[in-house]
Every structure is written in C-alpha cells, then in structure tokens.
Amino acid sequence: MAVLSILCYPDPRLEKIAKPVAAVDARIAQLVADMKDTMYDAKGIGLAATQVDVHERVIVIDISEERDDPLVLINPELVWTSPASHLNEEGCLSVPGIYDGVQRFDAVHVRALDLDGKVRVVEAEALLAVCIQHEMDHLQGKVFVEYLSPLKRNRIKTKMRKAQREDAR
Numbered sequence: 060m061a062v063l064s065i066l067c068y069p070d071p072r073l074e075k076i077a078k079p080v081a082a083v084d085a086r087i088a089q090l091v092a093d094m095k096d097t098m099y100d101a102k103g104i105g106l107a108a109t110q111v112d113v114h115e116r117v118i119v120i121d122i123s124e125e126r127d128d129p130l131v132l133i134n135p136e137l138v139w140t141s142p143a144s145h146l147n148e149e150g151c152l153s154v155p156g157i158y159d160g161v162q163r164f165d166a167v168h169v170r171a172l173d174l175d176g177k178v179r180v181v182e183a184e185a186l187l188a189v190c191i192q193h194e195m196d197h198l199q200g201k202v203f204v205e206y207l208s209p210l211k212r213n214r215i216k217t218k219m220r221k222a223q224r225e226d227a228r
Contacts, residue, residue: 065101067223080134087117105193116133116198118171119132132191140168141166147162153197154219159204
C-alpha cells in the first residue's frame with residue numbers, strides 16, 4: 060500500500076478524460092488499495108484516479124463515520140438522476156482549503172464494476188450522491204470550481220498558484 064501524490068488545481072492533468080478500465084486485475088486492485096490509503100491519509104471522503112494522475116475510470120469513496128466502509132466504483136456510469144437537485148457546499152482534495160456551492164442531483168443510480176469485476180448498481184442519495192457526482196466529474200476532466208463563476212474560478216486559480224509557488228520554496 061502507498062500514499063500517492065494528489066494533483067492540485069489548476070494542474071492540466073486534472074483536465075484529462077479517464078479511459079475505461081479494460082480488466083479488473085491485480086494492477087487495478089493495487090491502484091484501489093493505494094487510492095484508499097491516499098484518501099484516508101488526506102482525510103477525504105472520495106478520490107478519483109485522475110486526481111492521482113492515473114487516467115482510468117476508478118473511484119473510491121468512504122462517507123462512513125468510522126472510515127471503514129469504502130465504496131469502489133470501476134467504470135461508473137449514471138443510469139438515473141432524480142428530477143430534484145440542490146446547492147451543496149463542496150470541497151476537493153485537489154483544491155485544498157476551497158469550499159463553494161455546486162448544484163447536484165438529490166439522488167442518483169450508478170452502474171459500475173466492483174473489485175471482483177461484477178456489475179452492481181448503487182442507489183445513492185444525500186452526501187453519497189453528491190460525492191459520486193463530484194468524483195465522476197473528475198473522470199471527465201472536470202474540477203468542481205468549473206461550476207463557479209469565471210471571477211471566482213480565476214481567484215481560486217490565482218490563490219492555488221501562489222500557494223504552489225510558496226510550497227516550492
């Protein structure tokens with residue numbers, strides 16, 4: 060197991076569209092294990108492979124209080140979304156310290172492979188639904204700040220670049 064480096068916005072690698080996983084094999088199992096370690100280490104509730112510079116359709120999520128109930132979604136696809144949506148306060152491990160409102164569906168159904176390569180459908184609402192939508196955006200090369208106004212987005216970009224320069228010193 061390993062803790063991987065998380066890409067920070069506005070790194071252009073976060074804009075890459077993830078490719079489908081061809082086979083759920085030992086390599087993917089290792090990636091999932093490393094992603095879980097990385098997510099837990101960073102105190103996050105979700106992580107997409109894109110965020111660790113692996114451009115394949117893999118997501119790990121754990122919204123449990125005990126941090127012991129990870130959900131693994133391989134090649135996820137939304138198969139249903141609720142008609143209702145609401146504004147949620149979101150943050151992101153790739154945009155540390157930034158939180159803002161994003162409109163998301165209240166509930167979603169997502170079809171994906173699990174670590175055994177079996178197809179499953181997850182019916183999610185509330186925080187889990189928001190998290191799934193957020194992580195699936197990453198697989199499409201989209202970071203949550205792209206939902207914000209151009210002014211807010213540019214301010215965040217400037218702030219993130221400044222923080223990265225200071226970290227590099």
